[in-house]
Amino acid sequence: MKPSIALIASVAALATTPALARPMTPEDVSRIADVGAFAVSSDGARIAFGRNQLPDIIAGDDNGTTDTSLHVVSAANSAQEFLPDGMDVSGIRFSPDGRMVSFLWNDDGDDDSHTALYGIPVAGGGHRLLAEIDGANIRSYEWAPDSRSVYAIAAAETDAQRAAESAAGFNAVIYQEEQRFNRIFAVTIGSEADPREIAVDGHVTQLRVSPDDDWLALRWSPTTLVDDSYTRQRVVIVDADDGAIRATVETPGKIGDYEISPDGSQLSLIAGIDQHDPAATTLHLVDAATGSYSAVNAGAAEAIVDTEWMADGRLAAVVHVGAQSELRFYDASGAVTAAVDPGAVILRRLDAAGDRLAAVGDAPSHPNELFLLNGTSFARWTTLNPWLADIDMGAQRTMTYQARDGLTVEGIVIEPVGGAPNGGAPTILTVHGGPEAHYSNGWLTRYSMAGQVGAGSGYAVFYPNYRGSTAYGTDFSKLHQSDYAGGEFNDLVDGIQALGAEGLVDLERVGITGGSYGGYASAWGATALTEHFAASVMFVGISNQISKFGTGDIPQEMYLVHARAWPWDDWQAMLEVSPIFHAGQSQTPTLILHGEEDTRVDPGQSYELYNALNIRTDVPVRLVLYPGEGHGNRNAAARYDYNIRLMRWMGHYLTGPGGEPPEPRIELPDGMIGGDASE
Numbered sequence: 001m002k003p004s005i006a007l008i009a010s011v012a013a014l015a016t017t018p019a020l021a022r023p024m025t026p027e028d029v030s031r032i033a034d035v036g037a038f039a040v041s042s043d044g045a046r047i048a049f050g051r052n053q054l055p056d057i058i059a060g061d062d063n064g065t066t067d068t069s070l071h072v073v074s075a076a077n078s079a080q081e082f083l084p085d086g087m088d089v090s091g092i093r094f095s096p097d098g099r100m101v102s103f104l105w106n107d108d109g110d111d112d113s114h115t116a117l118y119g120i121p122v123a124g125g126g127h128r129l130l131a132e133i134d135g136a137n138i139r140s141y142e143w144a145p146d147s148r149s150v151y152a153i154a155a156a157e158t159d160a161q162r163a164a165e166s167a168a169g170f171n172a173v174i175y176q177e178e179q180r181f182n183r184i185f186a187v188t189i190g191s192e193a194d195p196r197e198i199a200v201d202g203h204v205t206q207l208r209v210s211p212d213d214d215w216l217a218l219r220w221s222p223t224t225l226v227d228d229s230y231t232r233q234r235v236v237i238v239d240a241d242d243g244a245i246r247a248t249v250e251t252p253g254k255i256g257d258y259e260i261s262p263d264g265s266q267l268s269l270i271a272g273i274d275q276h277d278p279a280a281t282t283l284h285l286v287d288a289a290t291g292s293y294s295a296v297n298a299g300a301a302e303a304i305v306d307t308e309w310m311a312d313g314r315l316a317a318v319v320h321v322g323a324q325s326e327l328r329f330y331d332a333s334g335a336v337t338a339a340v341d342p343g344a345v346i347l348r349r350l351d352a353a354g355d356r357l358a359a360v361g362d363a364p365s366h367p368n369e370l371f372l373l374n375g376t377s378f379a380r381w382t383t384l385n386p387w388l389a390d391i392d393m394g395a396q397r398t399m400t401y402q403a404r405d406g407l408t409v410e411g412i413v414i415e416p417v418g419g420a421p422n423g424g425a426p427t428i429l430t431v432h433g434g435p436e437a438h439y440s441n442g443w444l445t446r447y448s449m450a451g452q453v454g455a456g457s458g459y460a461v462f463y464p465n466y467r468g469s470t471a472y473g474t475d476f477s478k479l480h481q482s483d484y485a486g487g488e489f490n491d492l493v494d495g496i497q498a499l500g501a502e503g504l505v506d507l508e509r510v511g512i513t514g515g516s517y518g519g520y521a522s523a524w525g526a527t528a529l530t531e532h533f534a535a536s537v538m539f540v541g542i543s544n545q546i547s548k549f550g551t552g553d554i555p556q557e558m559y560l561v562h563a564r565a566w567p568w569d570d571w572q573a574m575l576e577v578s579p580i581f582h583a584g585q586s587q588t589p590t591l592i593l594h595g596e597e598d599t600r601v602d603p604g605q606s607y608e609l610y611n612a613l614n615i616r617t618d619v620p621v622r623l624v625l626y627p628g629e630g631h632g633n634r635n636a637a638a639r640y641d642y643n644i645r646l647m648r649w650m651g652h653y654l655t656g657p658g659g660e661p662p663e664p665r666i667e668l669p670d671g672m673i674g675g676d677a678s679e
Contacts (some may be wrong), residue, residue, distance in 0.1 A: 001304045002317055003230045003336050006036050009544045011191070013022045015474055020390070020458075020609045021390060021391060021392030022389070022390060022391065022392060023392055023417060023453075023456025023457065024391045024393070024451075024452040024453045024456045025453060025454075025456070026287045026447075026643040026644050026647060027058050027638075028387075028391070028453075028641060029446065029447055029453060029639075029643055030054060030056075030057065030058055030447075030636060030639065030640045030643070031053070031056055031058065031243050032053070032369075032385055033051055033052060033053040033384040033385055034051075034052050034053075034066055034347065034362075034367040034368040034369070034385075035049050035050070035051065035052070035360050035369055035370045035382060035384065036049070036050035036051070036360075036368075037049065037050045037090065037091070037092045037366045037567075038092065038351055038360060038370060039092055039093050039094050039101075039351055039354055039564075039575060040094070040348075040352060040357075040358050041094045041098040041122070041353060041355040042094060042096055042097065042191065042353050042354065043097040043098050043353070044095075044353055044354045044355065045074060045098070046072050046073065046074050046098075046118075046122060046274045046355030046568065046649040047072070047073050047074075047358050047370060047372070047381065048070065048071070048072045048082070048092050048093075048094060048101045048179070049066040049070075049071055049072075049073070049079075049092065050069065050070060050090070050092050050252070050553055051070075051079075051081075051384060052066050052067070052080075052088065053066065053067060053069075054066055054635075055067065055069070055590075055636045056641065056667055057098060057425060057636045057672055058672060059642075059671070060671050061636075063393050063635055063637040064635060064636060065087045065634045065636070067243075068088055068089055068090060068222075068223075068468050069081055069083065069085075069087065069088070069089070070082045070083045070087070070089050070092060070103055070120075072099065072101065072122065072227070075371065075381075075383065075384060077382065078378060079127065079152050079381075079410075079508060081380060082101060082120055082607075083120065083127060086129075087105060087117075087182060088103050088105070088106075088109065089104060090101040090103065090105075091102045091103055091104035091117075091140060091141060092351075093141075093142075095119070095143055096143050096145055096146070096147045096148040098122070098677060099121060099122060099123070099147070099546070100120065100121055100122065100147075101118040101120050101122060102117060102118065102130060102141075102143070103117075103118055103119070103120075104116070104117060104118070104138055104140075104141070104223060104482060105118050105127075106137070108547060109311065110163065113138065115137035115138055115139075115259075116129060116130075116132035116133075116137075116138055116142055117129075117130045117131040117132070117138055117150060117152065117187075118130055122200070124530055129284065130187075130189050130394060131150055131152060131187040131189065131195070132638065133152065133185055133187075133195060133324070133332040135157065135158050135182075136154040136155040136156070136157060136158070136183070136430065137154065137155050137265045138152045138153070138154050139152065139153050139154060139182060139427070140152070140205070140206060140207070141154060141155045141195065142207055142280040143209070144186075144209055145209065145211060145212070145213050146213065148188060148189055149186060149187060149189060150186075150187050150189065150605040151185070151186055151187075151207055151209055151216060152185045152186075152195070152203055153182050153183070153184055153205065153206070153207060153241075153518070154182065154183050154185060154322050154445065155180075155182060156181055156182065156183065156556075157183070157284045157601045159180070159382075161625075162178075164350065166438070167232075176225065177457075179203075179223055179224040180224070180226075181202065181203045181204075181224065181536065182203055182204050182205065182244070183202055184197065184198040184204055184207065184216075184218075185196055185197050185198065187200060188239070188455075189210050189663055193662075196214075198238075198240070198243040199240075199242070199243045200236075200238060200243045200436045200562070201221050202220050202221060202223075203220065203221050203222070203223060203224045203228075204218045204219065204220050204234075205219050205221075205229070205484070206218070206219035207219070208259065208260050208266045208267075209260075210240070210260055210288070211239070211260065211262060211263065211264045211465060212264060213240060213265075213579060214239075214240055215237055215238060215239055215240050215288075215309050216236050216237070216238050216239075216240050217235055217236075217258065217260060217267060217288075218235065218236045218237075218238060219233060219235060219258070220233065220234055220235070220236040221233040221234070223362075223537070224297075225554065226554060226599075226600075227553060227556045227557055227616060228556075229353040230254055230277070230336075230547030230554060230556075230557040231253075231254070231556050231557055231560060233252075233254070233255050233256055233568050234248055234249055234250065234255065235248075235249040235255060235267065235286070235291075236248050236249070237249075237288060237291060240475065242271075246289075247290055247291030248291050248318055249267075249269065249286050249288065249291045249293055250291065251269070251271040251272070251284065252272070252274050252275045253271060253272025253273065253275050253276070253277045253280070253281060254271065254272040254277065255269065255270070255271045255272070255280050255591045256269075256270035256271065256280035256281075256305075256487060257269075257270045257306050257307055258286075259307050259308060259309055259525075260288070260309070260567045261288075261309050261313065261315075262309055262310075262311055262312075262313060263289060263313065264416070265285055265287075265288055265289075265332075265590070266267070266285055266287055266332070266595075267285070267286040267288055267398070267631040268283065268284070268285060268307040268309065268315055268317075269280065269283075269284045269285075269286050269293065269637060270283055270284070270304050270305070270306075270307065271293075273282050273295060273298050273458050273474055273581075275560055276473060276478065276560055276561055276564070277474050277477070277478070277626070278434070278435075278468070278470070278474075278477045278478065278481075278562075279303070279434075279436040279437075279477060279563065280438035280504065281302075281303035281304055281305070281470050281471070281474070281477075281642075282296070282297060282298050282474065282583045283295070283296040283297050283304040283317060283330075283334075284296060285306065285412065288348060288525065294334070296330065296334040298473070298474075298666075299473060299474065300473060301321070301322075301469040301472050301473035301476065302319050302320060302321045302322075302471060302472075302473065303319070303320045303438070303470045304317050304318070304319055304507075304579075305318045305319070305320055305348070305349075305498060306318040306347075306348070306349045306350050307350070308323070308350040308351060308352045308357065308430065309332070309352070310329075310352050310355065310357065310364055311352075311353070311354050311552050312355070313329065313331070313332055314329050314331060314337065315330040315331075315332075315443075315470070316328070316329055316352060316504060317329075317330065317350075317358055317451065318348065318350055318359070319339075320346075320438065320440060320470075320471040322438075322471055322472060323398045323409050323410055323411075323439060323441040323443060323465065323471070324346070324398075324670065325342060325346045325347045325361075325437070325440060326339050326340065326341055326342065326347075326442070326562050327339065327340040327347060327350075327357075327373070328340075329361040333663075336528075336568050336585060339371065340377070340378070340431055341377065342359075342371075342378050343378075344363045344364060344365075344441075345362070345363050345371065345378060345442070346361055346362050346363065346440040346441065346442030346654055347359050347360075347371075348359045348360050348361055348368060354619060356373075357372070357373040358370060358371065358372050358381075359371045359372075359373065359377070359378065361442070361444040362443035363439065363442050363443065364396040364442060364443065364444075365393065365394070365443075366383075366385060366388055366443060367384075367385065367443040367445075368443070369381070369382045369383065369384060370382040378384040378558070380551070381539045387449065387450065391452065391456075392417050392456065393417065393452050393455065393456075394414045394415045394416055394417045394452060394461075395414070395415045395419075396412065396414045396441065396444070397411075397412070397413055397415075397441075397497075398410060398411070398412050398441050399411055399412075399413055399645050401495055401498035401572055402486070402494075402498075403467075403490065403491050403494045404490060404494055405487060405490075407467060407479075407487070407491070409464060409465065409466060409491050409494070409495060410465050410472075411433060411439075411446065411462060411463055411464035411495050412439050412441050412455070412462075413460060413461070413462055413463075413504065414444065414455045414460065414461040414462075414463075415450065415455065415460055415504065416450060416458045416459060417455050417456050417458070418458055418501065418652055419436055419667075419678075420504050420505075423502060423506055424460075424504055424505045424506035424507070424509075424539075425459060425504060425505060425506060425509075426458065426459050426460070426506055426510075426650075426654040427460040427461070427462060427496065427499070427504075427506065427509065427510045427511035428450045428454050428459050428460075428462070428510075428513060428650055428654075429464070429492060429495075429496060429507045429511065429512045429513070429525075429533075429653075430444075430449050430450065430461060430462065430463050430513055430514060430518070431464070431466070431492060431513070431514030431517075431518035431521040431522065431624055432463070432465075432469070432514065432515040432517075432518050432574040433467070433471060433510065433514065433515050433516030433519070434468065434470075434516070434517050435466065435468035435477075435480055435488060435517045435578055436468065436469075436470050436477055436561070436676070437469065438465045438469040438471040438472075439463040439464075444461070444463060444582065446672040447633065447639035447640070447642050448513075448515055448539060448639075448642060448643070448646070449461075449463075449553045450646065450647065450650070452509070452639075452652075453535070453643070453647060454647070456607070456646065457651070458503050458649070458655070459654070459657060460499070461507055462495060462496065462499060462505075463617070464491060464492055464495040466480075466488050466492055466495075467479035467480050467487050467488050467491055468481075468488050468493035470478030480562070481561065481562060481564050482563070482564040482565065484545060484562070484563065484574075484577035485520075485524050485528065485577045486577075487615060487677075488521075489521055489524050489528075489529065492512070492521060492525070493529060496510055496532065501549075507532075508534065509534055509654045509655070510532060510533055510534060510654075511533060511534060511535035511536065511537070511653065512525040512526070512535075512537075512650075513536065513537040513538070513539070513646060514531045514538075514539065514540075514541070515539035515540050515541065515632065515652075516539075516540050516541065516600070516601060516631065516632075517541075517542070518539070518541070519538045519539045519540050519541015519542065519601070520541050520542035520543075521535070522536045522537060522538040522539070522541055522590075523538045523541050523542065523543050523579035523590075523609055524579050524582075524614075526538070526579070526586055526587065526588040526590045527579040527580075527581075527582035527583050527585065527588075528555075528579065528582040529584075529589045530582075530585060530586045530588045531587070533588045533651055534589075534634045534653055534654055535588065535589050535590075535649060535652075535653035535654055536588050536590045536591070536592075537558025537587070537591045537593070537645075537646050537649055537650070538590060538591070538592045538593070538606070538609065539594070539642070540593075540595060540598055540600070540601050540606075540631050540632065541592075541605065541606070541609075542578075542579075542601055542605055543578060543579045543580050543605045543606070543609035543612070544575075544578045544579075544580050544605060544608050545563070545574045545575075545578045545639055546567045546571065546574050546575060546578065547604065547608065548601065548602075548605060549566070549567050549601075551602035551604055552599070552600055552601060552602060553573075553599045553600055554600065566595050579609055579612075580608050580609060580612045581610065582616065583612035583616050584612075585617075586613055586616075586617050586619050587617075587668075588619065588622070588629060589619060589620040589649070589652075589653045589658070589661070590591075590613060590620070590621045590622075591621075591622050591624070591646075591649040591661075592606045592609060592610055592621070592622065592624070593623075593624045593625075593626070593642060593645065594606040594623070594624075594625055594626070595625075595626045595627060595628075595629030595630045595631060595632070595633060595638075596625050596626060596627050596628065596629065597627075597630045598629075598630045598631045599630065599631070600630075600631040601631060603625065607623070607626075610623040613670040614665060620653075620660060620661045622653075622658075622664070623659050624645065626638045626642075644666045645666060648662055648666070649661075
């Protein structure tokens with residue numbers, strides 16, 4: 001008989017709206033900070049975390065990507081920055097003895113080969129070099145249990161001959177044939193001896209160290225191809241001395257987080273249940289000696305997103321159940337022993353040491369912050385954006401509705417600040433990518449998602465978890481397979497219709513947006529479903545399912561977990577689920593945005609839709625390309641530009657004059673760049 005589950009409620013109250021509140025703006029979005037990587041010291045006395053923030057380009061800072069600064073906290077809201085200003089770090093850990101905070105840092109700025117391991121004593125003193133690999137950057141690492149050595153994953157050794165050829169102009173790139181595997185090294189801290197390489201045949205991107213330092217659990221794939229990282233990745237257990245394989249965990253599908261139990265007898269592993277499972281969401285327990293495994297929660301309408309072993313042998317897991325989350329505890333056999341309800345907080349990641357467990361989580365009122373499990377509830381330990389208390393936010397809630405075929409679908413709604421007017425509010429439908437992903441009822445405002453910026457401008461913003469989404473069970477996430485643009489995108493329209501029926505949405509003023517697969521939905525909404533949408537903003541999206549197969553980096557993954565067929569099995573069928581096929585009927589003004597360096601969804605997908613709309617219709621259409629950006633914008637300027645363009649396009653066609661598109665250039669705030677900021 002299984003033990004009863006103790007479900008412990010923790011109510012997290014949302015901040016009340018201040019008397020002098022103001023609406024949120026794109027400029028606010030550009031300055032948000034949040035908690036990134038974090039680690040708990042072995043005695044539980046301290047938590048180290050990375051504070052992530054983009055350069056403040058609004059104030060005139062140089063453009064760039066996210067910087068991560070190291071902070072240490074020993075009590076709620078007592079964080080101290082531990083390194084000189086400007087040090088951008090990653091891989092934050094504590095040494096097992098708790099005396100050192102370690103991190104990866106590139107001391108040479110742009111030269112990636114200088115990324116090495118550093119540490120700073122918690123008792124005081126400056127940072128110092130702990131380990132480096134000559135001529136190669138360290139990509140990740142883990143401490144050995146004795147705190148005297150580390151295991152590091154480093155880039156492949158530089159090919160001197162190939163470098164000389166490139167310098168001479170012979171720099172041709174041979175597609176997929178010049179793979180260079182990562183290497184594993186054991187490094188003794190403070191020793192002048194050369195790091196000891198542990199030979200492994202294949203590509204390793206992550207490792208875990210057994211409690212007795214006898215073996216390593218590796219995240220391994222046979223090649224460096226992105227497709228193989230999805231479809232052929234496995235956990236391999238190897239000898240820590242010579243790399244000899246002891247066991248391979250032959251899970252058939254995708255894999256996620258894995259951790260080693262305190263006694264070293266087993267691993268927790270989040271993985272897919274078969275090769276057609278769209279995402280790694282099922283918890284498995286693995287025998288460390290043999291690699292044999294068993295699923296713990298197969299078929300449950302939920303997604304396990306992170307795990308961490310406690311010192312007493314319990315396994316803590318973050319579980320997303322639809323749009324909400326909970327912390328769950330399992331015993332060593334996989335039986336549930338307790339659960340904690342975090343209230344309004346959406347838990348994302350865990351770390352634990354001794355009897356202390358910390359988590360990163362967000363809520364409708366704030367992005368990722370640090371929380372500590374305090375008996376039966378979570379206590380918030382950081383407040384990185386206190387200015388959010390001055391923002392007037394729209395009410396946020398979950399809702400469910402029936403799709404036209406009877407399927408129950410859940411979504412999240414942010415209502416306009418002050419509520420919807422009679423006749424309903426203009427609405428921005430925001431579609432997640434994947435589609436093997438899901439929205440949680442937490443922080444939903446980002447550069448590519450209108451969120452509270454939209455609410456402050458009078459919009460309702462709707463985030464549906466349409467069929468194909470995770471957190472509702474593997475069966476639900478497989479519902480979109482072999483049915484591109486079918487039930488999955490009908491769910492979007494059905495959700496809008498349901499919100500219209502309750503009076504929240506003005507059905508004549510609905511815009512659609514999303515990135516990647518959400519970009520596919522946005523293109524479909526602008527073409528095949530054009531009668532439902534007055535505006536569309538497509539980001540790194542798919543417009544041609546035939547050419548997508550031949551120009552992206554995941555054709556096998558697309559076949560196994562999405563299409564379940566090859567284009568040549570039925571060319572016409574694949575063409576008919578492509579937005580370009582329906583472009584001639586479009587009446588929806590469409591803004592298309594894409595990173596020029598995108599290898600997941602080739603920018604040609606955006607060119608195809610732009611040309612199809614531009615040639616076949618008179619509908620307003622604009623294509624914006626971001627140099628140096630890939631499958632999503634990383635730089636502060638590109639993110640701000642995107643946010644401004646998103647809100648401006650929606651405003652122009654949902655609440656503004658419509659007609660010809662707004663000016664091609666955006667107007668920048670004074671002080672952002674030299675000279676006249678207006679363009």
